[in-house]
Amino acid sequence: MITGTVDMTHGGGGRATADLIRDVFQRHLTNPILDRGDDAGLVSVPGQRLVMSTDGHVISPLFFPGGDIGALSVHGTINDLAMMGARPLYLTAGFILEEGFPLDDLDRIVGSMAGAANAAGVQVISGDTKVVERGKGDGVFITTTGLGVVPDGLDLSARHVRAGQAVLVSGTMGDHGVAVLSKRENLEFETEILSDSAALHGLVADMVAAVPRIVMLRDPTRGGLAATLNEIATTAGVGMILDEAQIPVAPDVAAACELLGLDPLNTANEGKLIAICPAGDAEALLATMRAHPLGRDASIIGEVTEDLAHLVQMRTAFGGTRIVDWLAGEQLPRIC
């Protein structure tokens, strides 16, 4: 049973979010597809296998360096499909608008959605709009649902993760989170950092073609690399050991995080993926990723281990070891 009221930790992407999903949404909506716990629901229909996924977008500010809520709502859902190895086909979109929201801003946002969808080769085939009273929304919320096709034989899932497999990332960690923070009210700072918001299905198609034995993909959005790896470790019942020196972080992002007391490994990404593959395929997969514009800075960052406690550990660049934990609630700037 769940009691009490919703507070900010429930939306932080950490364990409280996972608990809420399990205790409320999954408890009521349970079905074999949802319960797999993957980034998208895998369904079989005669002849073709389809995936569907849905994602709500409530970002503040609505416009940020390198993107906006419109493009993000397209990329976010496409990426959830792509993490299943799918080619995205169609999207639907639901808008919740706040009374008084400027129409030209809405025009910009929907235009940006169309641009992102066209670039990705998907169509938005259905939509819905609701308006709430002033003060009961935050400008605009967008929920998108996507449908895609999975190539035959491909079954990417955390359930297939085993000790000894290699862990890769497609590029620098934390760009999106820092770009958005840099424009938050009360925290504005001068930076050239852009959000990495991008659709990853093209990169995924190359990866899957080059290394069909790839085990799983996941995009490290809210909660960053740390939360996503912990999710995988818990689902798969394994541990991981990472090598900090191999985790790419852009110098500007490292500096901003240092200043604010944040950790790039806990900071959100919107155009990066984590890949797990058999150790023997890691170099081939890395070469394929680096050959794609969205995987230029890809890196092998660690390996899957046997660990009954399901801990994600890291050899620090300094020469020690530590745990890489998921966060309790939101990441907060330090005060001292």
Add this chain to the structure above:
Amino acid sequence: MRYISEFRDRALAEKLAKGIAQEADAARDYHFMEFCGGHTHAIFRYGVQDLMPENVHFVHGPGCPVCVLPVRRLDDAVELAEAHGVILCTYGDMMRVPGTGRRSLIRAKADGADIRMVYSTLDALKVARDNPDRQVVFFAIGFETTTPPTAVAIKMAKAEGLTNFTVFCNHVLTPAAIGHILDSPDFAPGGPARIDGFLGPSHVSAVIGSRPYEAAAQKYRKPVVIAGFEPLDVMQSVLMLIRQVNEGRAEVENEYTRVVTRNGNQKAQGLVAEVLELRDSFEWRGLGAVPDSALRIREAYAEFDAEKRFAVSDKQSREVKSCECPAVLRGVKKPTDCKLFGTVCTPDNPMGACMVSSEGACAAYWSYGRQRQPETAA
């Protein structure tokens, strides 16, 4: 100079580790208290303990601002926001600390209180300017590092004639706490715990300088090395402490010379002295009442003192039963000595402040170091 990577250089760390292993006397143990939570976290985040010989031990000190704030003061802040209807501005670290009945600011906010997270005192002033019809209280906590910005905010509020801005002042002082710890029976000869020297505060010392620790070093015959927050700073400072101990010296040395001077930032000290004054005594979680260890707002600025503007009620404030935060803050227990650690108390479900704060010892153990205690790992 690249200020991030150079102070985390692996080759230098290995060289220092070798030096420490060579100079540490294998026939004895070394117990060094790092006063600041910032040091505790650097030690765990970079795995510094892995580079230390087995006879060098870190004793975690009380230098975590939200941890040492007694429950009563937190309960008062919740009351200000709920019963007095003010806009309460607070640093983010304070939001999740459980008060009496595990009521925190984040719970009060969820229930409708107007509590806003700010990143600086200037943000709190802006909230006051933007809400002229509301009373705005800044929940001021922290050591000497966060004190000057509080003093500046009060001076600015006075200069602007802001009538709806007050400060709930809870600023505390480091040197008084060090003396208090060394006076306690815990660290007396034959007591349950031992301290052979101190890693002195980094940012605090940037403000107050290294001079204020000299009296304690001399009186208690304990070496103090002011240490930066980077992992190489910590290792270099440990080496300096080992040398002092081996040579029988008890001096204040400064490893953090790129920031700290003997006299500190005198402009900041002047601002603080103009607006704030010593309290006779202040309650610390873990340490109890510590004389001359905290600041309050001077009479000349009384109109900006939330304690004078609002009458908070008497209340029975209570810590969570069997939470060992107080003993952890005194350095006499490790987080893993607490029955609640990792069982009912985790960062997601904190029973005490030390598990909440990004500077708390329990949070450091849990988030970075629980692989070292396999019996308590989840």
